[in-house]
Amino acid sequence: MTNERYLIVSYFVCAALAIALGVVVYLTLRRSFAGVAEAAPGKGLPSMLKRLLPCGLVLPALFGFVSVSYQSCDRTTYTEIVASRGYLVAKNQEQISSILLYILFAVVFWNLVVLLILRFANGGRDGSKVRQLDD
C-alpha cells in the first residue's frame, strides 16, 4: 500500500471510528441518562435533553478528529506529508487520542448537566417526582 493510499484509507477509518466511539459512549449512558432526564423540571426539557445527548457525544468526537492538522512546521506541502509512513501513523494516533479526549470532555460536561438536573429535580419539587420515578 502506498503512503498516499494509506493516508486516504486511514483518514476515513479514523472518521468512522470517531462516530463509532461517540455512538458506543452514547449507548453506554443512554438508559441511565434517560432515567435522570425524566426527572428534569419543565415539560419539554426531558425529551430535549434525551435528543441532545447523542449529538453531545458524537459531535465532540468528530470535532476531536478534525482538530488534528496534518500540516506542521517541518511538513507543509502534501508531498512532504505523504513522504513518511511513520508521520502518517503518528498523526492517526494523534487523531484517535484527540477523539478520546474530546469525548472525555463531553462526558464530564454531561455529568455536570446531570448534576444540575438532580439539583433542580430534588430542590425544586422536594423530591416528590424523583421518588415516583424511583418506585
Added chain:
Amino acid sequence: MILELSAFLILLAISLAVPTILFLLLRPSLNDLLRHTLRLQAGVTFYLRSFLLVLYLAALSATIGTSFDLKPDSRFMEYVWKGAEGLSASLERTLWFVAIYLVLITVLVATLKVKDDE
C-alpha cells in the same frame, strides 16, 4: 517494527490495567455514596458508568497519543524510556480527570440532600 508494536501493546496493557484496578477499588464505596445521596437509581448508574468511561478515556487518550516512531537502530532502553514517557502521560491525565470527577462528586453530595438525613 515488532519491537515498536510490542512496546506499544505493553504500554496499552498497563494503561488499561491502571483504570481497571482503580475502578474496582473505588466502585463499592462510590456506589454506597451515590446510593445514599441520590434518590434516583438511574443517577447512580449514570455516575458509575461515567466514572468508568472517564478513567478509560483519560488513560487511552494519552496512551494512544504516544508514538514509538524511533530510529531503526534504537536500543532496547530507548523503547523502555518511550514507554515510560507514555505511561507518565497516561497516569497524569487519569489523575487529573479523577480529581475533576472527585470535585464533581463532592459538589453533587454537598448540593443534594442526603437520604439518611431525612
